[in-house]
Amino acid sequence: MESFDTDVLVVGAGPAGATTALALATHGVRVHVVSRYNWLADTPRAHITNQRTMEVLRDLDIEDEAYRYATPWKLMGDSLFTTSLAGEELIRIRAWGTGEERKGDYLQGSPCELLDIPQPLIEPVLYKNAAERGATFACNTEYLSHVQDEDGVTVSLRDRLTDREYTMRARFLVGADGAKSKVLDDLGLQVEGQMVRAGTTYAIFNADLTRYVEHRPSILHWIVTPNAAFGEIGFGLLRAVKPWTQWIAGWGIDLAKGEPDVSDEFVLKQIRILVGDPDLDVEIVRTSVWYVNQAYAPQYSKGRVFCAGDAVHRHPPSSGLGLNTCVQDAFNLAWKLAYVVKGHAGRGLLETYSAERAPVGKQIVKRANQSRLDYAPIKAVFRVEGADNPVEAGIARFKDPGPEGIKAREAAQAALELKNREFNAQGVEMNQRYASSAVVPDAAGGEEVWKRDPELYLQATTRPGAKIPHAWLIDRRGRKVSTLDVTGKGKFSLVTGIAGQAWVQAAQDLDLPFLRTVVTGREGTLDAYCTWQRMREIHEAGALLVRPDGYIAWRQTGPMLDAEEARRQLGEAIAMVLDRN
Structure with a gap:
């Protein structure tokens, strides 16, 4: 069997690269990161850290550390x-x-909650924790090129301090090398x-x-x-x-x-x-x-090489979507790489990364740029075109008690x-929906009906392709824990209720090392508020299969009382999602 220098080599130590390293190291996968720079970000670029990114940091056990450095x-x-x-x-x-x-x-x-964490403060948190969990890093190291084959990727690198060129052999390569990504260019992927x-x-x-x-x-x-x-x-x-x-x-x-x-x-x-x-x-x-x-970029990967972060989506900071999308790219990719490296999944799982994240990248690029255009009505409120000083005239009009002032104030609203x-x-x-072979659509099918504006309001749902909704449960010590806390952490979760004993038996029979069973309503995951019961959209004896990244891969909405049939359905769903056929 071929010996590899590392399982995954990551180019770039920014938010996408460092999160990839942290997640892979947390999953027990060998990962090496190279960066052409001497250290991390030294200017306060991205800063708004939204709730979904904070959920990722929570899953990776660094949420509390992020709070220490952030504006609350x-x-x-x-x-x-x-x-x-x-x-x-x-x-x-x-x-x-x-x-x-x-x-x-x-x-x-x-x-x-949301936090405000400038990039020079969050990057060292990601870097430090990744290193503590086993990731290795090489600064002042420049990526030169790569060649991939059926078994792995040979990556050419240069030590910028000694000018020494050398190669490393990895199973997979991740290009998180920013908006001028050489890895993306070498792959021939278009932007x-x-x-x-x-x-x-x-x-x-x-x-x-x-x-x-x-x-x-x-x-x-x-x-x-x-x-x-x-x-x-x-x-x-x-x-x-x-x-x-x-x-x-x-x-x-x-x-x-x-x-x-x-x-x-x-x-x-x-x-x-x-x-x-x-x-x-x-x-x-x-x-x-x-x-x-x-x-x-419409496509994020080719063969054994994957790109993430600013390499594949480039946009202004409006809407605060930059670092957040980088971190979420990495979180989506890392568990899939880990499952393939460990032999839990087939290579087809990795094709779902581009299928799931490229539509998100396109969406946020358009949204961020539209947010800039959406300042035009405010600008118009405080401008009187043709005046000697349009801005001063606009401010005066805004404060005027007459009809023009009334119009300006209504326009401001x-x-x-x-x-x-x-x-x-x-x-x-928060409303990202994934569609790929790692998501099994509901048997009933049908498009999701949005009850409120999908840009403004979160719509919590257990439909496959959506993130598991947050609901507070009560643990054995009487403390509140989220549904997000009892799922994730690198494993698939089979979520059912007290009546779902057939599913509990099915999971035991399958005996998969990466699958846990979560029974809501019993001690340790008590649904004391009955919030989960209201939100779950399935029968108490139904089931959800939740991926390591918190997204729902499959669900059975109706009750299941036959353990053998439950084992068959669950086994087929897992095999499909993980390309284990």
């Missing part, structure tokens, strides 16, 4: 539109589910869409702005000023990195005019204008130009409602 949900607050941070406030958007109208939806939908569609100047700076924010906590402030009125969004940005002493300032640029002015003198002036303090003591940490992309699709889009973040 309660401080993420509204998104404000002001003439400057110190200046007049104009409107607010209730954001991140913290508003009175939506907070209950978020609390009911998941055991996890559809438009790159460099718009641009923004970002400046990271240190300044104590507590006096402007502490009484109205918010991580995101939009500044309505003529000095930052260019571009698709048309407002200046102040985003908290470390409340309330480190910030990012941003403003749109005109790509037709070439490279923007990023001199310290100009950037300092812009920061002071956005804050509204001409004498503000500012330490500029770094200035960069960031470009807006709208591109996605409609514009804020539209922005719920960015700032309170629990459905966008």
Whole structure:
């Protein structure tokens, strides 16, 4: 039998690569990560961490550690539109589910809150825990090329410190090497869409702005000023990195005019204008130009090589979907690789990665870019085109007591409602539905009927292809545990009720090392609130087969009393999902 240097080699140590490593190491799979950089992210890029990503961190046992480094949900607050941070406030958007109208939806939908964790803080958490669980890492190591064959992948690498070139042999290769992915290019996979569609100047700076924010906590402030009125969004940005002493300032640029002015003198002036303090003591940490992309790959893999994260979906940070989608790509892929490496599944399981995640990538690229376009109605509220100073005239009109002012304020109301699709889009973040050979459709079939707007609202369901709904159960010590806590953790879960003894016997008879049985209603998983009984959409003697990533692979909605028939149905479902035929 061939000896491999590692089971899985991952190129890139960002959110997708590090999560892949952490999940694989947690599953007991040998994984080696290479990164061309000396260390991890050193600029606060992605920061909004949504509930589904927090559920992934919870499953990987690092949720509590993430909380230690994050700005908590309660401080993420509204998104404000002001003439400057110190200046007049104009409107607010209730954001991140913290508003009175939506907070209950978020609390009911998941055991996890949203958090604000800038990338330089979450990456070391992923990296450290992956290493502690057995993953190995090599920084300053550049991926050069790969050749795959029927048995594995030979990867050529270069040590950037010594210039030594060498090869490693792996069963599988994962390209998590970012928006300029060489692994993706080497595979010949195409990216559809438009790159460099718009641009923004970002400046990271240190300044104590507590006096402007502490009484109205918010991580995101939009500044309505003529000095930052260019571009698709048309407002200046102040985003908290470390409340309330480190910030990012941003403003749109005109790509037709070439490279923007990023001199310290100009950037300092812009920061002071956005804050509204001409004498503000500012330490500029770094200035960069960031470009807006709208591109996605229709296919994520070929043979034994897989791509994840920004390599396959490239978009702006609007809607906060970037890091979240990277982490969720990795979580989907890792358990499948682990099951194939361990011999629990056939190679066909790996084909479901692209089938399930590529539609999600396309969706979030379109949603993130649409979120930028959806600022247009707000911009129109605070603009009077043709005026000597359109922004100042727009603000004056907004405050006018006459008919034009009434119209502007009514337009502001409609514009804020539209922005719920960015700032309170629990459905966008949580309503992913998978369709692949790793999901067995209901025998009855039929399309899912959405009871409310699927972008705004989570629709919990036990339909195959959906994530298992969250409901609180009670453990043996009287503590609340989620349905997500008694499933996952690298195993398939057969979920039934007290009446489902035929399913319990069927699982025992199959005797599969990766299958656990969860009987809701009995001691340890007591359905004390009867919430799960209300949500499960199946008979108490029915069953759900839940995958390691929390998604439902198969269900039997009706009662089953015959253990032999239950064993046959369950065995066939597992064989189909895992390509064990």
